[in-house]
Amino acid sequence: MRAIRILAAAVAFASAASLAAAPAAASAAAKEPIKVGAILAVTGPASFLGAPEARTLEMLVEELNAKGGVGGRPIELIVKDTGASPEKAISFAKQLIEEDKVFAIIGPSTSGETMAIKTIAEEGKTILLSASAAEVIVNPVAPHVFKVAPKDSLAAEVIFRQMKKMGITRIGFLSSNTGFGKAGKEQVEKLAPAFGIQVAVSEVYDKGATDLTAEVTKLKAASVQAILNWSTEPAQSIVLKNVRQMGLALPVFQSHGFANIQYVKAAGPAAEGVIFPASRIVVADQLPASHPQKAVVDAYKKAYEARYKEDVSTFGGHAWDALMILVKAVELAGPDRAKVRSAIENLKGFVGTAGVFSFSPTDHNGLDIDAFELLTVKNGRFVPLGP
Amino acid sequence: MTLELLLQYLVAGLTYGSIYAVVAIGFNIVYNATGIINFAQGEFVMLGGMVAVSLQRSLPLPLAVAGAVGATAAVGALVEVTFIRWLWKPSVLRMIVITIGLSILLREGALLAWGESVRSLPYFTGDEVTALALGGVRVSPQVLWVLGTTALIVAFLTFFFGHTMLGWEMRACASNRDAAALCGLPVRNLVTLSFVLSAAIGALAGAVVSPITYTSYAIGGGLAIKGFTVAILGGLGNSTGALVAGLLLGVLESLSVSALPTAYKDVVTLTILLAILFARPSGLFGSREASRLKDF
Secondary structure (H helix, E strand, O other): OHHHHHHHHHHHHHHHHHHHHHHHHHHHOOOOOEEEEEEEOOOOOOHHHHHHHHHHHHHHHHHHHHOOOEOOEOEEEEEEEOOOOHHHHHHHHHHHHHHOOOOEEEOOOOHHHHHHHHHHHHHOOOEEEEOOOOHHHOOOOOOOEEEOOOOHHHHHHHHHHHHHHOOOOEEEEEEEOOHHHHHHHHHHHHHHHHHOOEEEEEEEEOOOOOOOHHHHHHHHHOOOOEEEEEOOOOHHHHHHHHHHHOOOOOOEEEOHHHOOHHHHHHHHHHHOOOEEEEOHHHHHHHOOOOOOOHHHHHHHHHHHHHHHOOOOOHHHHHHHHHHHHHHHHHHHHOOOHHHHHHHHHOOOOEEOOOOEEOOEOOEOOOOOHHHOEEEEEEOOEEEEOOO | OOHHHHHHHHHHHHHHHHHHHHHHHHHHHHHHHHOOOOOOHHHHHHHHHHHHHHHHOOOOHHHHHHHHHHHHHHHHHHHHHHHHOOOOOOOHHHHHHHHHHHHHHHHHHHHHHHOOOOEOOOOOOOOOOOOEEEOOEEEOHHHHHHHHHHHHHHHHHHHHHHHOHHHHHHHHHHHOHHHHHHOOOOHHHHHHHHHHHHHHHHHHHHHHHHHHHOEOOOHHHHHHHHHHHHHHHHOOOOHHHHHHHHHHHHHHHHHHHHHOOHHHHHHHHHHHHHHHHHHOOOOOOOOHHHHHOOOO
16 A cells, blocks of 8 residues: 555656656757667678778768757767677667667668567667668568668669579579578579579578688589679678689679678689679769769768778668668658658658668668669779679 | 599688687697686687788788787787786686686777778788699698698697607696696796797687688687687697697588588587597597596
C-alpha cells in the first residue's frame, strides 16, 4: 500500500513538473540539437567502409553546424564503432534509440549488421539510413528503414550484362562469409541463368582469409571463362594477386565492394584490368561537366581529400548521401520524425554521390541501374570501362 | 585430379603452412624459457609488419625489416620488464591473463598509432604478379622467402637451444625456475631474453608474410590462433615440430578445399588435429615424459 502511495505521489509530481516545464521546453527546442546516431564499422575487417563514412559525417556535421545547423538547430553526431560485429550493432542500436533517443540512425556499414538491427529500428520508430548494399534491407520494405547504397541485385545485373557482351557463359564465383558476401551470392546465383551464365563453382571463404591460392586452383580446375569475387575485405586484393600469380589470364570481375582505391594499391599490378561496377564518385574528375552529379561529387571529393589527405571512396559517399537526404527531409518537413519519414519516402530527384535518388513507398532505395558505371583499373587508377 | 593441379594445391598448402609455422615458432621460445604461452605473440607479428611498413617509406627494405625486428624486440623487453619481471612467483594462470591483456593493449595501441587501414611491404622479389614456374606449377617468390626465413629461424633456434650455454640456461630456467636460480642462473634476465627473442622472431615473421597476407592492427589474433594450434600440434617448445606441423596443417587445408567446399576447411583440419592430439597428447614431436613434468 505504502509503495503504491509513494508511486502515485511521484507520478503526480512528475506530471506537474513536466507541465510547468512545457512552455520553457518549447522555446528551448529551437536551439536544442538534433541528435543523429551513426553505427559504423570504423575499425575491424570492414574499416574500409566505416572509417571513411565516419570521417565524412564528422566533416559534414561540422560544415552544417558552422552554417547554423538545420532549421536553426545544430546537429549532434553520436558515432558508435561496431568493428563490423552485428552483436555490437544490436546493443548500440538499442542504446541510441532508448537512451540517447536519437532522431535518426545512419549506418550500419555492412549488410549483416543492418539486417541485425532492421526490426529494432522499425519497432523503435527510428529512421534508419543504411549504408550497406544487400537488397533484403529494403525488400520487403520496413517503413522506417531506408538504404542509400545501390542494391546488390543491380550490381549483379550490370556485371552479367557485361559478361554476356564478352561472350562469357561459365564463371567461377567466390564470396566472403559476411552479410555482404552471402547476399551477393544469393543474387548472383539467382540472376545468372537469366543471362545464360552458369556458375560452375561457388566457394565461400572466411572474411579474414590471408591467401586464396587453393580456392583459385579449384576455379582453374573447373576451367571457367571468368572469375567473379564478391566481398568487401582485403581478400578482394588477395584474389587478384593469387589469380595472376597462378598465371591465369581470365577476366576477373569484382562487386561494387571494390570501389576503394586502397584495394588497387594493395593488389599493385595484379589489379590491372579488373572489371567492377561502382558509383561515379570514384571517377569524379573524369565525369563530363554536363553530368547531373558532377557538381555534388566534385564538391565532396575536394572537401574530403583536402581535409583527410586520402582518396574518396563510394563508402564515404554513402554517408554523405544518408546525412544529406536526412537534412533535406528535415528542411522540408521540420524536425518531426513521422513527417521526416514520409518526406524521405516522397523525395524525388535528390542528387547524391551514389546517383539520383527517387524514393517511393515501395522503393526505399531510390536508385536504379544507372547508379552504376562499369569501371576498370588502368595504371593503378579507376577509369570507366567504356563500350 | 591431374598431377599439375595436385602440385598447385600443395603449393597453396605450403604457402599457408609456412605462415602458420613461422608464427608458431615464436610461441615456442617463451615456452622454452618460462613454460607459459605468451598470448601477445600474434601482436608481436603484427608490430613487426606495421613497423617495417612505416620504416620502409624512408629506409631500404632490408634496413626497414631489421629496424622493425629491433624495435619489436625492444617492445618485447619493455613488456617483460614492466609487467612480468616484478611478479612474485607468477602462476601459469596469472601469466596467461597478463599476456592476453598485453595483446589487447598492443592491438589498441597499434590502432591509435597507425589507424585501421591495411598495409603491406612490397614483395621482396618481383611484385604482386610475379611467379616462378616450377614444372607445371607457379609459386610466388615471396612464399620461398617465407619458407627460407622459417628454415633459417628453425636452424638457428635448434642450434641455440641445443648447443649454446645461453640456450641451455634458458631451458634450465623453464624446467625448474627455483633450481635454476639456486644454481646461480640470472633467471629474470633469461625470461626477459626469451621475450626479446620471441618478439624479434615474431616481428621477422610479420615482415616477411606481410606482402602475402597484408597486415593491419587486428591481424595478430587470427595469426596467433593458427600459430598456437600449430605449436601444439608440433609439440610445444619444438621448433622443427612447428615447421613440420605448420606445413602439414597448410597442406591439409588446401587439399580439403580441393575436395569439399571451402567453408568446411576448418572443420576438416580441426578434426584431424583433435584426432592427432588424442593419439599423441604432447604433439607430433613432443616428449610425453617431458610434458608430464611441466605445469602447462
